[in-house]
Amino acid sequence: MTDLSMALEAAAGLAAVGGVGFAKVRAPRAYWALVGLPAALVRFGYSYRSTMDVCGLTVQPSGLRAFMARNVARREVQPVPPKIRRVRGTSTGLRVTLRLPAGLEPADVAAASERLRHAWGVHSVTVAETKPGFLELRMTGYDVLRRVRMPRTAVPHDLVVPVALREDGTAFERDYRKAPMALTLGANQSGKSMYQRNLIKGLAQLPVALVGVDCKRGVEQSGYAPRLSALVTNPDDAASLFGFLVAEMEDRFDLLSTAGASEIWDLPAPQRPVPVIVLVDEVAELFLISSKKDEERRERIVTSLIRLAQMARAVGIYLEICGQRFGSDLGKGATMLRAQLTGRVVHRVNDKQTAEMGLADIAPDAVPAASLIPMERPGTAVAVDTSGGWSKIRTPAITRDEVTAVCRDFAHMVPDLPFLEPFRPWAPAEAPADGPSLVKPRPVTD
Numbered sequence: 361m362t363d364l365s366m367a368l369e370a371a372a373g374l375a376a377v378g379g380v381g382f383a384k385v386r387a388p389r390a391y392w393a394l395v396g397l398p399a400a401l402v403r404f405g406y407s408y409r410s411t412m413d414v415c416g417l418t419v420q421p422s423g424l425r426a427f428m429a430r431n432v433a434r435r436e437v438q439p440v441p442p443k444i445r446r447v448r449g450t451s452t453g454l455r456v457t458l459r460l461p462a463g464l465e466p467a468d469v470a471a472a473s474e475r476l477r478h479a480w481g482v483h484s485v486t487v488a489e490t491k492p493g494f495l496e497l498r499m500t501g502y503d504v505l506r507r508v509r510m511p512r513t514a515v516p517h518d519l520v521v522p523v524a525l526r527e528d529g530t531a532f533e534r535d536y537r538k539a540p541m542a543l544t545l546g547a548n549q550s551g552k553s554m555y556q557r558n559l560i561k562g563l564a565q566l567p568v569a570l571v572g573v574d575c576k577r578g579v580e581q582s583g584y585a586p587r588l589s590a591l592v593t594n595p596d597d598a599a600s601l602f603g604f605l606v607a608e609m610e611d612r613f614d615l616l617s618t619a620g621a622s623e624i625w626d627l628p629a630p631q632r633p634v635p636v637i638v639l640v641d642e643v644a645e646l647f648l649i650s651s652k653k654d655e656e657r658r659e660r661i662v663t664s665l666i667r668l669a670q671m672a673r674a675v676g677i678y679l680e681i682c683g684q685r686f687g688s689d690l691g692k693g694a695t696m697l698r699a700q701l702t703g704r705v706v707h708r709v710n711d712k713q714t715a716e717m718g719l720a721d722i723a724p725d726a727v728p729a730a731s732l733i734p735m736e737r738p739g740t741a742v743a744v745d746t747s748g749g750w751s752k753i754r755t756p757a758i759t760r761d762e763v764t765a766v767c768r769d770f771a772h773m774v775p776d777l778p779f780l781e782p783f784r785p786w787a788p789a790e791a792p793a794d795g796p797s798l799v800k801p802r803p804v805t806d
């Protein structure tokens with residue numbers, strides 16, 4: 361360690377006595393900005409070359425470079441680490457852009473991230489490839505998932521909703537254009553509803569139609585009624601709703617074929633049908649049957665869901681499915697439907713098999729991470745990125761009332777979709793504190 365960084369560390373130690381130590385515990389962000397960042401910058405700057413060398417992240421210099429070093433500069437030929445292109449301090453850590461020399465790949469740096477983390481004394485080091493030949497080292501100075509604060513720049517836009525914070529301090533965004541259909545899994549009390557809450561809070565502000573399927577009698581989603589275009593709370597209504605959605609999908613395909621377009625985004629804005637996002641809470645309720653006579657209903661639901669998952673992306677209908685487990689034990693069609701759901705978020709699970717149901721087919725190396733999420737960290741999950749990588753995320757804690765208020769504020773954005781009108785939930789202007797259910801008690805028939 362250099363004199364300067366030792367001096368900074370010593371200053372940090374002294375300051376701790378005077379109260380900054382308290383800040384480290386209670387306000388890690390402030391502590392990082394005042395003490396951690398300058399110390400980390402110095403430590404990184406002075407030890408970069410030697411750290412990369414001992415971590416095996418250097419290569420032999422090119423012949424010309426070695427010749428110049430030996431004969432012109434008259435010094436020893438040294439191995440070359442990746443070139444530093446940019447160093448940026450953030451409120452949560454450090455970002456360093458590196459240009460990789462020939463012979464090194466991002467996976468080499470990622471494999472050494474644990475060693476780099478200890479060498480530079482930071483909480484975590486993650487590696488993200490920004491473009492071929494370049495990568496970003498994202499270091500966090502403290503555990504950003506302990507108390508989640510989303511970056512100020514993370515706001516919903518287009519069909520992209522920031523829902524959680526990644527371990528590296530960046531926002532995890534649900535992007536419906538990149539991953540149209542998604543699955544969220546997790547045990548009881550693992551934070552699935554909190555994830556949906558964050559999602560609905562963001563989606564409510566976008567020009568989309570929201571469709572709720574909450575077969576737990578609407579206990580979670582009925583609060584969002586002012587912004588929902590449709591809400592069903594039992595499997596019978598869900599079966600008819602999915603029938604209508606499939607019919608709408610077929611109408612939209614007719615529109616596309618008449619216009620000679622392959623997806624709704626090719627259409628001019630005035631002709632483009634509004635995107636519809638279908639949020640299914642606890643998918644098992646749609647699959648499970650209690651008697652033989654429910655079999656036909658189950659068959660209809662599963663067929664419709666599979667058809668939507670396979671084709672509806674092009675016409676702007678997206679599925680967001682949530683459940684505790686989603687395996688072949690749910691019955692015929694379950695694994696086929698799961699295979700169509702590209703976006704995967706897995707919260708704490710009770711068994712390794714559930715983590716495998718969500719992750720093994722897309723990011724098998726993420727399975728152990730999902731199995732190790734501690735109980736005292738609800739809202740923590742492993743999310744698969746559209747690039748095929750994965751990251752640990754945690755949602756910010758928000759209350760249901762907060763989301764209900766947002767839904768009420770954006771109630772004017774409920775689009776005019778006549779086919780969903782029979783399923784429109786009744787929502788009073790001001791929700792009573794503990795009044796009657798917001799769900800229209802009218803049964804829906806085909």
Ligand SMILES: Nc1ncnc2c1ncn2[C@@H]1O[C@H](COP(=O)(O)OP(=O)(O)OP(=O)(O)O)[C@@H](O)[C@H]1O
Nearest residue numbers: 546547548549550551552553554738739755756757
């Ligand atoms: N990101 C978070 N930060 C802090 N607390 C959280 C977070 N996410 C969830 N919780 C808390 O954990 C508890 C369970 O969360 P939630 O209801 O979202 O879980 P769930 O998986 O939907 O449970 P269930 O399946 O039983 O409905 C709640 O008390 C909630 O406030």
